[in-house]
Amino acid sequence: MVATGEIYDVVIVGAGPAGIFAALELVKDSTTAARVLILEKGRDLEGRVCLSQQAPGTSCRRCSPCRVVSGWGGAGAFSDGKLTLSTEVGGMLDAYIDRGELEDLVRYVDQVYMQFGAPEEVYGEDSEAIRELERKATLAELRLIPSRIRHLGTGRTKEILERMQQYLEGKVDIALETAATRILARDGEVTGVETQEGSLIRAKYVVVAPGREGAEWLVSQARALGLGTAINPVDIGVRVELPAAVMEAITNVTYEAKLIYHSRSFDDKVRTFCMCPYGEVVTESNDGLITVNGHSHAHRKTANTNFALLVSKTFTEPFREPITYGKYIAGLANLLGGGVIVQRLGDLLSGRRSTEERIRKGTVRPTLEDATPGDLSLVFPYRHLVDIMEMLRALDAIAPGVYSRNTLLYGVEVKFYSSRLALSNVLETQIRGLFSAGDGAGVTRGLMQASISGVIVAREILRRMKA
Numbered sequence: 001m002v003a004t005g006e007i008y009d010v011v012i013v014g015a016g017p018a019g020i021f022a023a024l025e026l027v028k029d030s031t032t033a034a035r036v037l038i039l040e041k042g043r044d045l046e047g048r049v050c051l052s053q054q055a056p057g058t059s060c061r062r063c064s065p066c067r068v069v070s071g072w073g074g075a076g077a078f079s080d081g082k083l084t085l086s087t088e089v090g091g092m093l094d095a096y097i098d099r100g101e102l103e104d105l106v107r108y109v110d111q112v113y114m115q116f117g118a119p120e121e122v123y124g125e126d127s128e129a130i131r132e133l134e135r136k137a138t139l140a141e142l143r144l145i146p147s148r149i150r151h152l153g154t155g156r157t158k159e160i161l162e163r164m165q166q167y168l169e170g171k172v173d174i175a176l177e178t179a180a181t182r183i184l185a186r187d188g189e190v191t192g193v194e195t196q197e198g199s200l201i202r203a204k205y206v207v208v209a210p211g212r213e214g215a216e217w218l219v220s221q222a223r224a225l226g227l228g229t230a231i232n233p234v235d236i237g238v239r240v241e242l243p244a245a246v247m248e249a250i251t252n253v254t255y256e257a258k259l260i261y262h263s264r265s266f267d268d269k270v271r272t273f274c275m276c277p278y279g280e281v282v283t284e285s286n287d288g289l290i291t292v293n294g295h296s297h298a299h300r301k302t303a304n305t306n307f308a309l310l311v312s313k314t315f316t317e318p319f320r321e322p323i324t325y326g327k328y329i330a331g332l333a334n335l336l337g338g339g340v341i342v343q344r345l346g347d348l349l350s351g352r353r354s355t356e357e358r359i360r361k362g363t364v365r366p367t368l369e370d371a372t373p374g375d376l377s378l379v380f381p382y383r384h385l386v387d388i389m390e391m392l393r394a395l396d397a398i399a400p401g402v403y404s405r406n407t408l409l410y411g412v413e414v415k416f417y418s419s420r421l422a423l424s425n426v427l428e429t430q431i432r433g434l435f436s437a438g439d440g441a442g443v444t445r446g447l448m449q450a451s452i453s454g455v456i457v458a459r460e461i462l463r464r465m466k467a
Contacts, residue, residue: 002175004199008037010461011193011203013180015040016074017447018209018438020164021454024112025462027171032465036172037201039193041179042071045162050282065179066285068293069213072176073161074438075284076447081152081296082256082274083448085110085122088145089258091449096425097456105452110150112451116163117156123149123255133253133398140397145258154297183208183221183434190434205433205461209454210440212415213286216323218440227429228422232442233269234322235415236329237310238376238388239292241408242364244278246401247305251277256307261394263387268311270391273415275307280367281410283340290339291330292368292410302367308413311387326414332379333412337372340412341379345392346405348376348385362406376411415445426460427453435460 010026012019015038026034042048048071050063069075084090087102094102114120124130130146137144152160168174182194183206192202210218222229250257256275263270279296294306315322333341343354344362353375359366377385388409396403420442421429427443428435437443437453444450 002037002039002173002178002195002199002201004201006037006199006201007035008173008201008203009034009465010036010205010207011201012036012038012207012209013193014074014209014211014214014438014440015042015072015174015176016209016211016438017076017451018444018454019207020073020161020168021109021112021451022207022209022437022458023168023172024164025455025458027168029462032462034462034465037203038168038172038174039178039180039195040070040072040174040176041065041196042176043067044072044176045158045165047071062285062288062290064285064288066213068282068284069211069286072165073158074211075213076157076450081154081157081447083110083113083118083150083152084147084256084446085150085448086145086147089147090446091444091453093443093449093452093456096423096427096443102452105455106448109448109451109455113150113152113160116160116167118150118152118160119156121150123151124253126253129253133250133257136398137259140394141261142394142398143260145260147254147258149255151255151296153299154295155299183225185225185431185434188430189432205435207435207437207454207457207461208441209436209438212439215440215442218421218436219323222421225431227431230420230422230442231315231320231322232420233312233314234325235310235312236326236384237270237308237413239281239294239306239308239410239413240392240402241281241304241306241367241410242402242404242406244303244305246404247275247277247399249399251275251305259395261391263390265386265390266383268313268383268387270309270311270387273308273310275305277305278302279304279306281306281371282368283370286327289327289330290334292340292413304364304367306367309388309391310413310415311384329379330412330414333376336378337374340368340371340410341374341376342366342368342371342408342410343374343376344405345403345407345409348409349389349405351377359408362408364406364408366408368410371410376409379411427457428460
């Protein structure tokens with residue numbers, strides 16, 4: 001517990017990639033001697049054990065905060081751990097800094113990960129194979145975004161994050177299981193934060209990087225402070241699971257393919273996200289709401305590959321509640337299935353719910369054993385289902401077998417980064433000294449750009465401290 005009245009140069013809210021990289025950059029320059037505090041409401045890595053995953057087949061315990069998405073390393077600690085070495089995907093930082101600077105930062109952050117143990121192997125460097133895959137995608141009305149991928153893997157990601165924590169210990173103060181509940185400001189300038197225990201911590205600079213799980217809290221703080229927000233597209237969809245062999249024509253070349261499709265029926269954007277070769281489907285709890293995600297482990301493989309298909313919808317005024325809308329759709333699955341619903345594609349197309357018996361007859365063994373067989377047509381709006389079906393048919397043209405009756409669909413997958421704070425080109429809010437970074441701020445959508453956003457903020461703070 002941090003005592004009331006403590007004074008820091010910088011308080012960082014959130015120990016995900018944005019917060020960690022902000023801290024790494026701040027302590028890198030020893031001439032400033034900045035006093036830094038990291039507040040994180042979740043546990044350390046050793047304490048981040050998902051109780052339901054310890055006993056396969058048991059349902060989510062709805063831990064608060066969820067140990068999968070909260071704690072040291074953020075949601076990325078147990079994710080697939082993919083570093084996308086491209087400026088075209090993973091966020092919208094190119095709206096704040098120029099492309100050349102962003103490319104330099106991609107290389108810089110990649111090297112930092114390498115210093116802490118990231119593997120040397122990079123996927124997506126076979127230019128001839130990439131061109132052939134791109135040609136096939138074009139014929140299927142898909143757009144492939146070529147990108148080089150450095151895959152960390154779930155187990156290795158944890159090891160890297162442990163080394164980062166060990167490096168920072170003694171250089172910054174780290175308060176785990178300590179939630180920030182309120183951002184403090186006066187006369188247009190940040191003054192600190194208040195914790196759940198009621199401690200008032202003073203700081204000249206505050207960096208809020210609460211991750212996707214903290215996006216709703218950040219929006220509430222923005223409203224309380226009178227800060228403007230913009231509405232990002234709402235990303236809602238399913239996680240697809242099928243035999244790894246079906247996707248090898250793609251994953252052997254790129255590991256993770258970034259594919260975009262615009263539906264013929266509605267012209268909606270549908271995209272692949274977080275492709276996990278030989279991985280497993282997992283659950284996450286967001287304030288008790290159970291959603292689905294995927295992992296690939298560095299040292300353990302399954303017979304399946306999974307990936308998300310997300311429909312991106314942009315709404316207009318008076319709609320201003322993208323996170324609430326996403327929670328509403330996911331909540332329907334929780335209401336009908338007690339958590340995540342799984343359905344065979346063949347059953348969905350036949351207009352019937354899946355049952356345990358029908359799934360057993362199929363050729364794909366679910367890696368998420370506690371998902372409830374059910375009917376996703378009772379969960380998703382018709383428009384979303386049409387978009388997803390069209391995308392699956394398009395994918396089948398480049399990876400035959402995707403549009404199989406045995407393919408499993410899990411719902412709901414939602415990305416809670418749909419509200420974006422109004423930020424300057426150094427990611428500072430309208431309150432002086434208050435910066436926001438990472439997925440929770442709505443400016444990044446992945447490990448690489450989230451980490452870069454932390455560096456951008458830290459460098460600006462260091463510049464001001466030296467002025």
